[in-house]
Amino acid sequence: MPAAFPAEPQMSATAEEEAYRHIQRALRLGRYKPGDRLIPEEIAAEIGMSRMPVREAFRRLASDGLVVLRPNRGCVVAGLTVDELYEIFEIRSVLEGLAVRLAMPRIDEEEFEELERLLERMERAGQSGSSDWVVRHQEFHGRICALSRRPKLIHQISALHVVIEPYMRIWFDDCDKPHSAREEHAVVIAALRSGDELHAEKVMQDHILSTAPMLAEFVSPSR
Amino acid sequence: MPAAFPAEPQMSATAEEEAYRHIQRALRLGRYKPGDRLIPEEIAAEIGMSRMPVREAFRRLASDGLVVLRPNRGCVVAGLTVDELYEIFEIRSVLEGLAVRLAMPRIDEEEFEELERLLERMERAGQSGSSDWVVRHQEFHGRICALSRRPKLIHQISALHVVIEPYMRIWFDDCDKPHSAREEHAVVIAALRSGDELHAEKVMQDHILSTAPMLAEFVSPSR
């Protein structure tokens, strides 16, 4: 079974890895807010290690766009402007569109059932108000991407999901529009079933672009 | 004038930045070969700084996919398998396709002339055998991307160009197929002139995908 993204739950754990995971997790869950300053010393103490691995983790997080590193001014939690959020959704649309196109030929009946199972689980999470709707939603998209069998593509898409995750959570918490997401995603499955790769690609693109405006309202002005 | 990618030629230079630029440049030029081990001490001495900023630079380079960091085994120059190279070109095709689609409405006659100037400069570099044909080629693509006015999109595409740069150089050095690139790119400009965004997007996609197989022959087997 190909793993969906929230990737690499492996347990090798150098200190830097641990710091990276720890901070990333906090950011995904929205524990740190955009603009918050991350002080290496504090975080190091929190996890029980020295500054060095934490600072290294900062570099990676900055590469991921989760954090902004300004010379001599330390590490600040990144926030997205509305424009940036739209941009990410534009990028997601073509990337996940590509993933769908590539995945399509590999999807058999068994896989369709798995996708429908994931869709159902997502809906249940949505109804119960549990905010791991966001995680389920990622699993659904991640599953399709995984089927493309393109490691770098999967990685890039996954990284974008991490960046938007805090906003997805706010969106989910503040209103329950996500319920209508059921049909939205059912349409994607239907398109996959159609066997028309370019059609499915287009449907995925439209699906992703259509959610951007809804999210956009909840974006904090940021720096 | 919007800057083309080889981005950020700014001169703020923390030590980490310097290390990052230094190593990236060496990798782009192919001074280090895939599989080579990068020893922090050596590089630190080479640039005249301590290990720490070098180690931090490694993290970013690893995020960029230029280098592989394995726990307790240090830093090794990444190489691309044929599959990975194809994958990168697939990703480039949709990303740069998107950039073209977004850039199109902003291109005026002046900009077309600039693009033609860049194309000509690229050709001249190709004829003189100077290997900064690769740089000119990047400038051409970078210019179009810049017109999309999407910072994150530009950044991602730029990162991919950096990864494939060493292979582009090998390709260029070993044969002079790049000459035929003139028409290839002229077609892209023509498509931009057509005013049909989706057509131009498609043309750019095809252009990029068509170069992958030519490059693929020159890819080292890698790990």
Next chain:
DNA sequence: TAAAGTATTTTTGTATCCACGTATTATCAA
């Protein structure tokens, strides 16, 4: 009150040290 200068805090980088994993070499038995 505004400007200038001083002090403090942070960030960044250096230098050193150590434990542990990996890789290499040397040793020894079959």
Next chain:
DNA sequence: TTGATAATACGTGGATACAAAAATACTTTA
């Protein structure tokens, strides 16, 4: 010779203490 095993060298990952530079905060003075 060959293969397995032990000894060793090396590099990595990390800790810690310290120094320099920048940014921020705080006075003091005009």
